[in-house]
Amino acid sequence: MAEQERYEDSELYRVRHSAAHVMAQAVMDIFPEAKYTIGPPVENGFYYDFDLPRTLTPEDMKLIQKKMRKTLSGKHEFLKKVLSADEAREIFKDQPYKLELIAGLEDGGFDEYGNKLDEKPEISIYEHSGFVDLCRGPHVESTAQINAKAVKLMSIAGAYWRGDENNTQLQRIYGTAWNTKEELDAYLWQLEEAKKRDHRKLGKELDIYAFDEEVGPGLPLWLPNGAVIIEELEQLAKQMEREAGYKQVRSPHLTKESLFIRSGHLPYYAESMYPPMEMEGTNYYIKPMNCPMHHKIFAARPHSYRDLPIRLAEYGTCYRYEKSGELFGLMRVRSMQMNDAHIYCSEAQFEEEFMAVIDLYMKYFEIFNIDKYVMRFSTHAKEGLGKKYIDNEALWLKTEEMVRRAMKNGGVNFVEVEDEAAFYGPKIDVQVWSAIGKEFTLATNQVDFAVPPKFDLKFTNAQGEDEIPLCIHRAPLSTHERMIGFLIEHYAGAMPVWISPVQAMIIPITDDHLDYAYEVKKKLEKAGVRVEVADDSARMNAKIRKAQKKKIPYMLIVGDAEMEAGSVALRMRDGEDKGAIPVDDFAALAKKAIADRS
């Protein structure tokens, strides 16, 4: 396979970066008193952030686009000039954000996002048709290289200066830019297609879940179809966990405050927890995580090294107070049921246990044909020690090395990302993308070296001494909410047979075939197939259309011929007509598809 060109090195990257400058020029033209900040290329386009005297309107967008087009119709060269910090300060003396950037560059400290740089950078400006911006480039040679017909402004959004919510909120304009009009159209078409896959749209159409204003935001109601999917996922998890030596446990949704103080969730996690309720002078919290309960279950009985590892599993229901603007369909909710388990093991057992969890992930990915994901190894950051991370650098480094070694020995590809760990240890997150391109952590596999000692967890080792176990937190099937949201999009609503809420729809051609249809239904139900009869007054064609729109895997058409032969005419949801087959044969076929989870 040929080496792929890095996006940052591509022509398109320079086109987008340059288009951002042209847009900034248009905005500054309309608002001369505005302050401009930064405007980088991003995936599929670019943005630029401004501090403006008033909020932008759709009319402004039109005007900006018009002005951009005018600039792009000419051939204006992008000229780079390297200068000193003082010279730069003189040019941008009325631009406070630029002055801040210059100061960062001068210190050799920080780039435009406030991230640390390794080397002291040079300070440069780019100028085109009289517009000057502090910028390290690269750009196209001239505006003639930007196709005005392939540039489109997409949306306005709020964004914090340097991504910090304590800073001023700026107005961000997003645009997209391509080499040709055809590429732009293809991109816009792709966006439309993605919307059709959106789990929020399909979840409604397929009657999987609903939100109700009166129930509350982020609190999904599972409709019968959704509940079927949940049931199947739990069956799968229970089977896999049984085979992998897990034990099922159960724990309450509510506990005393002291438990979460001990676990370290309070006060650090309080922002994400529902506020406490007071009973008889004691505060109780609804759990945002299951771990403290599982630790208590472990601690409820003494353990010998001979018992380890101990693997405690529970599809635990948790509640987290996500900020209102962060909610997103099923992917980000306030009530969730996690495919949770905690594995308590000795240090010697760690690598094998950790990799057994990764193996479990792989098995699930195979079942669901999930191949577009990134395993992210999330480590601590030194600056966060004692703040967002437990203050024990030696243990961090040690456990991180354990994970790194385990992953390498297991031959698993991963990317390492600093400052993404849990407060109690490093983790492997499985990153996936929603239909509309949002990134999510689907599954997670975390090491916990910090909390077991807090809970006085121990086992008796071979020498008869107390030893503290390590804990692995894992959730390979994520939460029901996120997993099902993901699966809806992954399959574009056409769920595999085994998790399809309705697996077969029997479609009688006329009412004369209804009795036979019910007879077939009974037989198939006996075989364990979720089947319904389309017994409404619509015509066969309409019934097929309806079943097709509900993405039901099998349509069984029954008429005179089938009734006589004891068969069904099988139509697949992709439109393929398999012709008539004996009912028993179909039952066997469906049974096999369900058993194989295909």
Added chain:
RNA sequence: GCCGACGUAGCUCAAUUGGCAGAGCAGUCGCCUUGUAAGCGACAGGUUAUGGGUUCAAUUCCCAUCGUCGGCUCCA
């Protein structure tokens, strides 16, 4: 939570400068009895998210609240 947009029947969407709130699909009831993506007809369906305000008159203009969406922040 913040910035912005939006909220009309179960769903998808109309409604002129403020002047009687409408259609398709779904639903119900009839008729038709049909061979692989929509048969025909009738009926029913609404305090235009909620609460205030302006006005002779508000779906339309203003304010607040709730919710949804696009981002930011945050995250399983």
